[in-house]
Amino acid sequence: MSPTPDRPTILGLDPSAGASPWAWALLDDARALVGAGGVAGRGEAVALALHLRPALVAVDAPLSFPLGMDCLEPSCGCRPAVPAPGRACEREVVRRGLGLFFTTPRSIIKPMVYQGVLLRRSLEAHGVPVIEVYPAAMRRLLLGRRPPRKGAREGQRRLREALAPLVPHLERLPEALGHHGLDALLAALVGWMAGHGLAEALGWPEEGLLFLPQGDALSRLTAEYTEGRGGGSSAGERLLCTQGVRGSNPLRSTTGGVG
Numbered sequence: 001m002s003p004t005p006d007r008p009t010i011l012g013l014d015p016s017a018g019a020s021p022w023a024w025a026l027l028d029d030a031r032a033l034v035g036a037g038g039v040a041g042r043g044e045a046v047a048l049a050l051h052l053r054p055a056l057v058a059v060d061a062p063l064s065f066p067l068g069m070d071c072l073e074p075s076c077g078c079r080p081a082v083p084a085p086g087r088a089c090e091r092e093v094v095r096r097g098l099g100l101f102f103t104t105p106r107s108i109i110k111p112m113v114y115q116g117v118l119l120r121r122s123l124e125a126h127g128v129p130v131i132e133v134y135p136a137a138m139r140r141l142l143l144g145r146r147p148p149r150k151g152a153r154e155g156q157r158r159l160r161e162a163l164a165p166l167v168p169h170l171e172r173l174p175e176a177l178g179h180h181g182l183d184a185l186l187a188a189l190v191g192w193m194a195g196h197g198l199a200e201a202l203g204w205p206e207e208g209l210l211f212l213p214q215g216d217a218l219s220r221l222t223a224e225y226t227e228g229r230g231g232g233s234s235a236g237e238r239l240l241c242t243q244g245v246r247g248s249n250p251l252r253s254t255t256g257g258v259g
């Protein structure tokens with residue numbers, strides 16, 4: 001495990017439903033990559049979060065069931081509160097032309113949903129703030145509407161290239177983590193944005209919100225990069241000072257399109 005930084009951090013997690021490891025990435029409040037790696041599963045991910053004590057954990061997986069449901073088992077009597085597929089945040093994502101799996105009893109990522117829900121409950125029980133993020137929106141902002149396949153080497157190379165100006169010490173992301181490591185990093189980045197007023201929250205709070213970058217987030221970060229580097233406090237630090245990543249509710253919902 002990496003040493004515990006003494007400044008606020010954002011932990012990004014990319015869970016897996018099967019036996020493969022979960023990737024994680026830790027950003028500091030200036031968006032620099034502090035560390036990244038893999039953990040064996042949910043238990044180790046919770047232990048890592050308790051060790052690192054980030055200001056926020058941002059997870060690339062559904063963290064809640066549709067309103068009215070307490071599981072995804074067809075045999076259970078629970079039923080969605082509204083006659084529509086999935087959760088409100090997911091319907092909004094699809095309305096914007098982005099793809100995802102609806103959270104329903106027929107979801108092919110049902111095991112992932114259970115992992116996500118249990119992860120959120122564990123973290124919340126330990127007082128660790130956790131949000132669900134949608135890194136695919138960030139990928140689209142960085143690489144355009146038709147990004148190369150994320151599993152392909154070319155796709156990973158282009159994503160690293162696009163991330164390099166935004167994430168100091170990107171070289172700390174091990175190549176061996178592949179696209180899972182990049183997903184964890186994107187999750188952390190969207191989490192950082194949520195803490196800095198650069199993300200919007202979709203959905204119903206009582207059901208579960210999904211955070212994605214605001215449509216102009218990239219240009220704001222790029223402007224900050226060209227202005228803010230080289231000596232003194234970074235623009236990210238200034239943002240942190242004015243808005244506070246530990247603020248009571250920095251994760252405000254706004255309107256506006258993505259991409």
Ligand SMILES: [Zn+2]
Nearest residue numbers: 070071076078
């Ligand atoms: Zn149920």
